[in-house]
Amino acid sequence: xxxxxxxIKLLREGERFNLVSHQLPDGxxxxxxxxLGEALERAGKEVQLFVPGxxxxxxxxxxxxxxxxxxxxxxQDWPMVVLDSSDLERTxxxxxxxxxxxxxxxxxxxxxxxxxGTLNLVDPGAAATGEIxxxxxxxxxxxxxxxxxLALYVAISTDTGSFKFENTTPxxxxxxxxxxxxxxxxxxxSQRVFDERPYPFFRLLERALAGLxxxxxxxxxxxxxxxxxxxxxxxxPEDLEGLINYTRNIEGVELGIMFFIESPxxxxxxxxxxxxxxxxxxxxxxxxxxxxxxxxxxxGRPEEIKERVLREAAKLLEEGSRSDKxxxxxxxxxxx
Ligand SMILES: [Mn+2]
Numbered sequence: 083x084x085x086x087x088x089x090i091k092l093l094r095e096g097e098r099f100n101l102v103s104h105q106l107p108d109g110x111x112x113x114x115x116x117x118l119g120e121a122l123e124r125a126g127k128e129v130q131l132f133v134p135g136x137x138x139x140x141x142x143x144x145x146x147x148x149x150x151x152x153x154x155x156x157x158q159d160w161p162m163v164v165l166d167s168s169d170l171e172r173t174x175x176x177x178x179x180x181x182x183x184x185x186x187x188x189x190x191x192x193x194x195x196x197x198x199g200t201l202n203l204v205d206p207g208a209a210a211t212g213e214i215x216x217x218x219x220x221x222x223x224x225x226x227x228x229x230x231x232l233a234l235y236v237a238i239s240t241d242t243g244s245f246k247f248e249n250t251t252p253x254x255x256x257x258x259x260x261x262x263x264x265x266x267x268x269x270x271x272s273q274r275v276f277d278e279r280p281y282p283f284f285r286l287l288e289r290a291l292a293g294l295x296x297x298x299x300x301x302x303x304x305x306x307x308x309x310x311x312x313x314x315x316x317x318x319p320e321d322l323e324g325l326i327n328y329t330r331n332i333e334g335v336e337l338g339i340m341f342f343i344e345s346p347x348x349x350x351x352x353x354x355x356x357x358x359x360x361x362x363x364x365x366x367x368x369x370x371x372x373x374x375x376x377x378x379x380x381x382g383r384p385e386e387i388k389e390r391v392l393r394e395a396a397k398l399l400e401e402g403s404r405s406d407k408x409x410x411x412x413x414x415x416x417x418x
């Protein structure tokens with residue numbers, strides 16, 4: 083019997099389950115947890131739902147999200163179903179309790195999944211854990227309610243960035259299409275999950291764009307914000323999220339930078355790039371990240387920090403365009 087078949091058998095026959103997922107929760111882990119949780123409850127099982135830190139504001143409209151707990155106070159010996167987590171470290175405060183469980187069912191779609199479960203259902207071809215859960219519930223012939231369909235649609239649409247990322251497959255669209263049959267309204271969902279932000283975010287955006295600067299012949303764009311501006315706009319640090327993307331999205335800009343002046347001598351710097359290595363740039367200032375998104379934190383006078391960062395950024399762009407030209411030259415000489 084395959085792990086998938088064993089998991090189905092266990093979910094059918096078991097009487098109680100803990101469903102657990104990762105920290106910094108997103109639409110996929112919350113949605114997957116709620117859909118599988120409701121299916122098991124409807125089958126008469128006792129179910130507890132856990133996410134480290136609790137549910138972010140923007141997913142609290144999902145039915146059942148109020149049942150998700152940030153701590154496990156009972157049922158520590160129940161079978162653990164771990165969703166959307168490539169390793170147990172990601173389950174933060176739950177990892178010790180999970181490690182001690184007799185049965186761990188690991189359901190995930192990350193290619194880097196460590197197969198930490200007693201039983202593992204890992205499908206890197208799935209765009210989201212929600213896609214795996216939907217197919218699993220269908221195979222189990224579980225009744226799918228509108229609330230479950232909504233939770234799964236949110237799971238899949240968030241992990242695919244509204245069906246825009248490379249992980250979106252024909253199967254993803256087929257699953258999404260079947261979910262829409264439950265009379266979901268995609269416009270309302272995307273409005274709620276992607277577009278809507280609290281009013282202070284827009285006041286901050288106004289301040290950010292008012293101070294937008296272009297450098298290096300329009301290839302570098304930067305915005306500057308400060309703790310004082312947050313206060314003036316009635317905004318929280320979480321409202322800064324996403325502002326930096328406006329810099330990178332400007333036509334012709336290769337590198338977007340956000341300076342956030344936390345205090346008169348401390349500046350947080352974010353980088354977003356289209357082609358150059360953001361992690362390398364952040365690394366010059368002891369920061370880190372990914373090739374297209376990185377950041378660092380610097381101490382000193384904000385004006386001086388800004389100058390230094392812009393100088394290094396310009397150098398990196400120069401190098402980038404030189405090496406592009408060199409490889410073009412190399413290609414040209416090869417073809418000759
Ligand atoms: Mn996911």
